[in-house]
Amino acid sequence: MALPVAFFAVFFAWPVAAIVARGLKVDGTWQFGRMADVVTQPDIRHVLWFTTWQALASTALTLLLALPAAYVFARLDFPGKQVLRAVVTVPFVLPTVVVGTAFLALVGRGGLLDDLWGVRLDTTVWAILLAHVFFNYAVVVRTVGGLWAQLDPRQEQAARMLGASPLRAWRKVTLPALVPAVAAAALMVFLFTFTSFGVVQILGGPTFSTLEVEIYRQTSEVFDLSTAAVLTLVQFVAVGAILAVHAWTVRRRETALRLVDASVTARRPRGAGQWALLAGVLVTISLLLVLPLAVLVRRSLDAPGLGYYRALTNADGGTFLVAPLHAVWTSLEYAVAATVIAVLIGGLAAAALARRDAGRLVRGFDALLMLPLGVSAVTVGFGFLIALDKPPLDLRQSWILVPLAQALVGAPFVVRTMLPVLRAVDGRLREAAAVLGASPWRVWREVDLPLVRRALLIAAGFAFAVSLGEFGATVFIARPDNPTLPVAVARLLSRPGDLNYGQAMALSTILMVVCAAALLVLERLRTDRTGEF
Amino acid sequence: MLLSLQAATVRFGRRPVLDAVDLDVAEHEVVCVLGPSGSGKSTLLRAVAGLQPLGSGRVLLDGRDQAGVPAHRRGVGLMFQDHQLFPQRDVGGNVAFGLRMHGVPKGERDAETGQLLDLVGLPGAARRAVAALSGGEQQRVALARALAPRPRLLMLDEPLGQLDRSLRERLVVELRELFGRLGTTVLAVTHDQGEAFALADRVVVMRDGRIAQSGTPLEVWQRPADEFVARFLGFDNVVPATVADTVANTPWGKLPVPEGSPQGNRPLLVRPAGVRLVAADEGLPCTVTARTFKGTHVAVRLQPADGGPRLEAACALRDAPETGTEVGTEFDVAEIVVLG
Numbered sequence: 001m002a003l004p005v006a007f008f009a010v011f012f013a014w015p016v017a018a019i020v021a022r023g024l025k026v027d028g029t030w031q032f033g034r035m036a037d038v039v040t041q042p043d044i045r046h047v048l049w050f051t052t053w054q055a056l057a058s059t060a061l062t063l064l065l066a067l068p069a070a071y072v073f074a075r076l077d078f079p080g081k082q083v084l085r086a087v088v089t090v091p092f093v094l095p096t097v098v099v100g101t102a103f104l105a106l107v108g109r110g111g112l113l114d115d116l117w118g119v120r121l122d123t124t125v126w127a128i129l130l131a132h133v134f135f136n137y138a139v140v141v142r143t144v145g146g147l148w149a150q151l152d153p154r155q156e157q158a159a160r161m162l163g164a165s166p167l168r169a170w171r172k173v174t175l176p177a178l179v180p181a182v183a184a185a186a187l188m189v190f191l192f193t194f195t196s197f198g199v200v201q202i203l204g205g206p207t208f209s210t211l212e213v214e215i216y217r218q219t220s221e222v223f224d225l226s227t228a229a230v231l232t233l234v235q236f237v238a239v240g241a242i243l244a245v246h247a248w249t250v251r252r253r254e255t256a257l258r259l260v261d262a263s264v265t266a267r268r269p270r271g272a273g274q275w276a277l278l279a280g281v282l283v284t285i286s287l288l289l290v291l292p293l294a295v296l297v298r299r300s301l302d303a304p305g306l307g308y309y310r311a312l313t314n315a316d317g318g319t320f321l322v323a324p325l326h327a328v329w330t331s332l333e334y335a336v337a338a339t340v341i342a343v344l345i346g347g348l349a350a351a352a353l354a355r356r357d358a359g360r361l362v363r364g365f366d367a368l369l370m371l372p373l374g375v376s377a378v379t380v381g382f383g384f385l386i387a388l389d390k391p392p393l394d395l396r397q398s399w400i401l402v403p404l405a406q407a408l409v410g411a412p413f414v415v416r417t418m419l420p421v422l423r424a425v426d427g428r429l430r431e432a433a434a435v436l437g438a439s440p441w442r443v444w445r446e447v448d449l450p451l452v453r454r455a456l457l458i459a460a461g462f463a464f465a466v467s468l469g470e471f472g473a474t475v476f477i478a479r480p481d482n483p484t485l486p487v488a489v490a491r492l493l494s495r496p497g498d499l500n501y502g503q504a505m506a507l508s509t510i511l512m513v514v515c516a517a518a519l520l521v522l523e524r525l526r527t528d529r530t531g532e533f
Numbered sequence: 534m535l536l537s538l539q540a541a542t543v544r545f546g547r548r549p550v551l552d553a554v555d556l557d558v559a560e561h562e563v564v565c566v567l568g569p570s571g572s573g574k575s576t577l578l579r580a581v582a583g584l585q586p587l588g589s590g591r592v593l594l595d596g597r598d599q600a601g602v603p604a605h606r607r608g609v610g611l612m613f614q615d616h617q618l619f620p621q622r623d624v625g626g627n628v629a630f631g632l633r634m635h636g637v638p639k640g641e642r643d644a645e646t647g648q649l650l651d652l653v654g655l656p657g658a659a660r661r662a663v664a665a666l667s668g669g670e671q672q673r674v675a676l677a678r679a680l681a682p683r684p685r686l687l688m689l690d691e692p693l694g695q696l697d698r699s700l701r702e703r704l705v706v707e708l709r710e711l712f713g714r715l716g717t718t719v720l721a722v723t724h725d726q727g728e729a730f731a732l733a734d735r736v737v738v739m740r741d742g743r744i745a746q747s748g749t750p751l752e753v754w755q756r757p758a759d760e761f762v763a764r765f766l767g768f769d770n771v772v773p774a775t776v777a778d779t780v781a782n783t784p785w786g787k788l789p790v791p792e793g794s795p796q797g798n799r800p801l802l803v804r805p806a807g808v809r810l811v812a813a814d815e816g817l818p819c820t821v822t823a824r825t826f827k828g829t830h831v832a833v834r835l836q837p838a839d840g841g842p843r844l845e846a847a848c849a850l851r852d853a854p855e856t857g858t859e860v861g862t863e864f865d866v867a868e869i870v871v872l873g
Contacts, residue, residue, distance in 0.1 A: 431584050432617040434604040436631035437682055442605075446630070450621040 004349040004369070004411075011404050012372050015383025016232070022386060023229020038230040044214070048234070051194060051210040054125060058132035058193040059186055065133055065288070066140035067182075069281045073141055074148035076278055077266040084285070085141075086519035089461070090512055091289055092138040094469055096198020098489055098508040102292040103131045103203060105299060127203045132196065134288055136189040143185040144178060146458055147420055149266065151177055184416050187246045187370075191239065195376060197472055211235045212472075215376050232379045236371075243370045293512060300505035308502035312510075324507055327488040328514065331468055334399075334484060338406035338467035343460050345407065346414025351444065353415070354422035369415050372408045377472025381405060384477050402484070405473040410463030417459040421452045465515055485511040535560045535718050536581065536686055540590035543576050543742075550576045552742035553590065558686070558720055563712055565733030566722040569765060573742035574722035575614070578688045581720065582611045594686065605634070610684030614691045616675040618663040624650070624674050625659030631682035649677040652711070669700045676708075680717070687712075689721035693728055705731040726766055730754065738762050759873050760800040770808070770844045774801035776871050784841040785817055788864050794871040805832060807868020808846035810854065816861040819844075821854050835862060 024034060038044055073085060091099065107113050107127050151174060159169035197212040204213065211231055218228035269275050300308055312324045349369055372380065384405055425448055433443045449456070471486040478487050485507060492504035536558040543551040550573045558564050566574045579585035581592055583604035592599045599607060610631075618627050625646050632642045643659075650658055653673040666674065672693070679687055692708070693701040709732055712719050723729050729736050730750040738746045738753065746758035757763035760771050774781040774788070776796050781788045783801055790801070810833070819835035822843070831853035833846045838859075846862065854860055 426617070428613055428617045429619065431579075431582075431604070432611070432613055433619075433630070433634075434584070435582050435607075435609065435611040436678065437605045437608075437634035438630075439605050440603075442634060446634075447619065450619075 004345045004352070007345050007411075008368065008372070008408075011384075011388075012375075012380070012408055015387040016236075016375060016379060017383075018387035019379055019383040020229045020232060023225040023227075023232075034226050035230050035233070038227050039234065044231070047209050047211060047214050050208055054128060054132075054208070054210070055190050055194040055196075057125075058129050058136070058196075059190045061129055062133045062136045062140055062189050063182070063186060065284055066137045067144065068277055069137070069141045069285070070145035070148055072278055072281045073145040074151075075153075075266055076269050076274060078269065078278060083520070086516050088141055088285060088289060089138040089465065089519050090293065090516050091134050092136070092465060092469075094135075094508065094512060094515070096135075096196075096201075096471060098296065098486075098504070098511075099131055099134060099292070100199045100202030101493065101504075102296045103127055103134070103199075105295045106292050125208060128196075128200055128208060130288065131199045131203060132189075132193045134292060135199070136192055137285075137289060139188045139192070140182075140185045142458060142462070143188070143417065144181045146417070146455065147181040147424075148174075148178060150421075150454075180420055183246060184420065187242065188416065190242065191370070194239070194242070195235065197377070211238075212376050212378065216378050219378060219382065228379075232376055236375055239371060239375065243368075246370075296505060296512070297509050300502065300509045302505075303499075303502050308499070308506040311499060311503050312506055324488050324492070324503060325510075327483050327485050327507070328510060330482050331485040331511070332514070334402045334406060335464050335467040337400070337403035338410055339460055339464040341403060341407035342410030342414050342463035342467070343456070346411040346459065346463070347418060347456070349411070350415045350418035350422055351448070353419055354425075370412050372412055377409070377470070378476070380408065381473030381476030384473070399482075401477050402474055403467070405477060406467035406470045407463070409470055409473070410466045413462040413466060414459040417462060418452060418455050421455040422448065425451050461519055464518055468511065468515055468518075485514075534558065534593070535562075535595060536720065537593040537596075538577075538581070538590065539593065541577075541580055541587055541592060542589045543573075543580055543585055544588045549588075549742050551580060551587075554742070554744055556737060556744065556747075558718060560718055561716050563709075563717075563719040563732060563734045564721070564737060565729035565735070566720070566737045566739055567724070567726060567729040567765075568722070568739035568745075569724055572739040574724075574739050575690055576742075577739070578611060578690055578720065578722055581607075581686070581688060582609055583607050584611075608682075608685050610679040610682065610687045612675050612679040612687070612689045612692060614694060616671045618666075618671060618674060618678070620663060622663070623659065624655070624661045624663060624666070627663060627674055628659070628677045628681050630678060635682055645681065646677075649681055652680075653677045654707070668696055669704070672696060672704070680715075686718050686720060689719065691723055692721055693725070694723070701728065702731075708732060738765065740765075756870055757802065757872060760802075763800075763802045763870075763872060768802055768804060770803040770805065771800050771872070772842055774799060774871070776801070781869075781871065785837065785844065785862075785864070788869060789866040790869050790871050791866060795873065800872040802870045802872055803844065803864055804868040804870070805845045805847035807865035808835075808844060809863045809865060810846055810848060810852070811861045811863050813859045813861050816863040819860055819862050821856050821858045821860060824853055824856060835860070 039048075069088070073081065094102075104127075107130070155177075156169045156173050159173045160166065164172060194210070195212045196210050197216065200208060200210045200213050201216070204210075209217075211234065215228050215231045215235070218224045218231065269278050302308070346369075384401060388401065429447050429451075430443050433447045434440075438446055468484075469486055470484075471490065474484050475487050475490065478484055483491065489504045489507050489511070492500045492507065534557045536556070538554050538556040540553045540555060541551050542549060542553055552573075554573075554577065556564075556577075566577060568574045576585055580587055581599075583599065583602060583606075587600070594607065594609070619630065622630070625643075628646045628649055629642045632645060637645070646659055647656075650656055653676050655670060655673050655677070658670070658674075663671065663674065676692075679689075693704055696704065705728055711717075719732075721729075721732060723732075730753075733750060736746075736748065736750050736753045737744055738758075740761050746753055746762050748756075753762070754766065757766055757768070763771050772783050772785065774783040775798050776782075776790060776794055778796075779790055779792055779794070781790045781794075781801050785803075788801070788803070818838040820838065821833055822836050823834040825832040825834075827847075830847045831850060833848050833853055835844050835846060837844070844862070848854075
């Protein structure tokens with residue numbers, strides 16, 4: 001427990017505090033009056049209102065579209081399921097800038113829909129909402145579906161035998177068991193959309209702006225650090241409140257679930273209903289997730305003879321000091337390091353939180369762990385630069401800075417994914433192992449680990465993917481000669497010309513392929529059941 | 534003594550679940566703790582295993598106080614009520630688990646596992662998945678797993694609780710024979726008196742966290758210590774009585790009691806076998822209200838004509854009267870017990 005606490009204190013609390021202090025402290029005195037000034041400005045209040053309702057709408061829409069998919073992935077067996085699961089996850093790890101551009105190409109002026117039917121959505125909020133669903137589909141599918149796949153179907157069958165209709169059995173038995181996972185997923189989606197940056201930046205235009213976009217604008221365009229600091233605090237408080245509500249609802253519903261091997265719960269689809277559901281989910285995935293990606297790939301191939309890709313191998317000396325392709329290796333190295341850190345920190349935290357005798361203080365930490373997800377990544381990245389550049393902790397020149405920032409965002413995923421499963425492990429299995437002579441450490445290794453291995457792999461996959469796609473913080477701290485993929489993409493996009501744009505598309509495609517490959521490896525590992533861990 | 538509990542007390546909140554329990558188990562002894570659910574018998578096992586810390590009192594194994602000794606160092610085995618087999622391991626992996634924890638090398642482990650599976654009647658089952666086992670087979674695997682590290686004390690929590698009757702009766706005999714052969718010291722808990730009596734050298738009846746009676750199965754059966762034990766053993770013919778010398782004044786009239794019975798106001802038990810049905814004009818007049826076939830006899834429920842408490846008689850199969858018949862009843866002194 002001590003290690004996660006220290007980690008979050010040094011690499012999260014301190015940098016954020018440092019940047020807030022810089023914004024609100026003038027000549028050594030706190031300027032709290034600024035807060036009231038900023039919050040009462042009409043345009044800021046408009047931003048707050050829009051941030052909230054678009055997040056709510058995005059969350060609702062995501063749940064509506066993704067919950068059927070969670071069911072399909074958990075309970076139905078069909079060819080290509082693993083590939084599809086990886087495909088669904090890819091959007092989540094794409095840099096927000098790329099997604100924004102892909103959606104622009106799909107629903108904007110001169111986009112696919114415009115060409116076909118003359119439909120344009122880029123001036124409406126629908127483009128933002130759809131892009132948010134695109135991003136967060138995987139959150140719901142993986143969080144809810146992961147647990148759903150392990151729920152014992154016989155519980156529902158028991159309810160059926162007691163006279164419940166299929167719908168009622170689902171509502172009374174399966175749904176309550178799923179609620180913590182659904183709540184966790186909804187919370188994540190809400191947080192991501194509440195703090196949405198790249199998507200809104202590109203698709204929102206001048207009309208729509210979220211808090212995070214406003215913080216970025218104040219920091220890097222208006223250079224009004226004090227307004228940015230106030231907005232950071234506002235976001236902090238809002239996120240804190242959401243997390244508190246969430247922690248409360250989850251705690252009220254903690255129950256030991258009866259988990260079974262996921263491979264025994266999935267069946268071939270039966271009956272028109274299940275086939276229709278499967279078809280519906282496939283169509284949704286095709287239109288919502290695959291189509292934007294396809295447009296992206298299509299654009300990267302616009303130059304003859306893979307011209308954009310070949311251009312990536314050249315260090316042109318202008319945009320980059322090294323060939324853009326080098327960013328692939330840089331990103332992979334950073335992501336692996338960040339994953340190790342995130343799994344270690346998140347795993348330890350989850351194990352501590354899952355103990356039934358965990359006190360109030362420890363449980364409170366559950367909510368705190370989620371804060372990095374909700375606090376502006378821009379703030380964290382900038383805060384790193386301000387707080388960690390002098391002794392005793394001078395990491396500014398160290399390569400570890402980037403993985404640390406990425407792990408900060410990855411660790412909450414690990415906790416969120418592992419915690420429901422760890423809590424659902426029957427405590428008497430641990431006791432059985434202890435009585436047979438297993439020390440507490442071996443109990444964890446022999447009982448918990450094999451049971452949560454699946455969750456752990458999913459968590460690691462998430463952490464890895466998030467690290468690969470992380471943009472907001474990395475853009476501040478990655479060294480110019482060593483950009484990560486998303487940073488390189490953003491830099492290419494910021495420069496004029498078809499070649500740069502095409503290269504950005506090509507590099508995004510590579511990022512997408514790398515993510516998909518990594519996720520596929522994880523999916524393979526997951527089904528490999530031979531041997532002990 | 535291999536195991537000694539001295540004033541062992543466990544409280545959940547303010548409610549004592551184990552209330553100053555004293556219990557000794559000698560080496561090679563098979564002791565069965567019998568009690569209704571909620572009487573604290575599972576907590577007793579958990580306290581001995583080190584899974585439940587004591588509020589006060591002591592647990593001694595081989596004379597050594599176990600306070601502060603964690604569960605994995607106590608060297609006792611515990612077979613859980615619903616087996617708690619590790620779902621991700623096969624049968625062999627489950628049985629070998631304890632050996633592996635104790636650092637037994639693989640070759641030896643496999644040999645030992647094979648022997649244990651033979652012993653519990655599942656030869657060659659090592660590679661089977663636990664999910665594919667029937668209840669009885671799971672039970673056997675759980676037993677083999679608990680026996681594998683050769684615990685100095687084997688504890689069984691409702692060992693046969695969920696199995697069907699014929700299997701249970703067969704397994705009780707097998708277990709009894711097995712423990713005798715291996716010389717295992719066993720502390721089992723059950724709510725099933727038949728199981729306890731068949732398995733144990735000594736039966737300990739628990740009530741509300743306290744020990745109500747301890748003795749050989751025969752002693753407990755013949756002389757239940759109090760009304761609770763009598764009723765728990767399934768005896769319903771218990772009435773308040775005033776005992777003077779060898780006569781007890783009861784709602785069923787004056788009944789003979791054995792010489793040397795406790796005197797004064799006490800509950801009195803008449804075992805059903807001690808209720809004889811006679812002609813309607815003799816003894817206590819009753820009406821038959823129900824008949825239940827019990828295999829070896831028929832249990833006949835009787836309502837005394839004077840409105841006194843109902844009683845039960847055990848009748849031979851062909852002698853049992855029809856429901857509604859008027860009969861007379863007499864009482865056999867050998868089956869009457871004045872309770873404490």
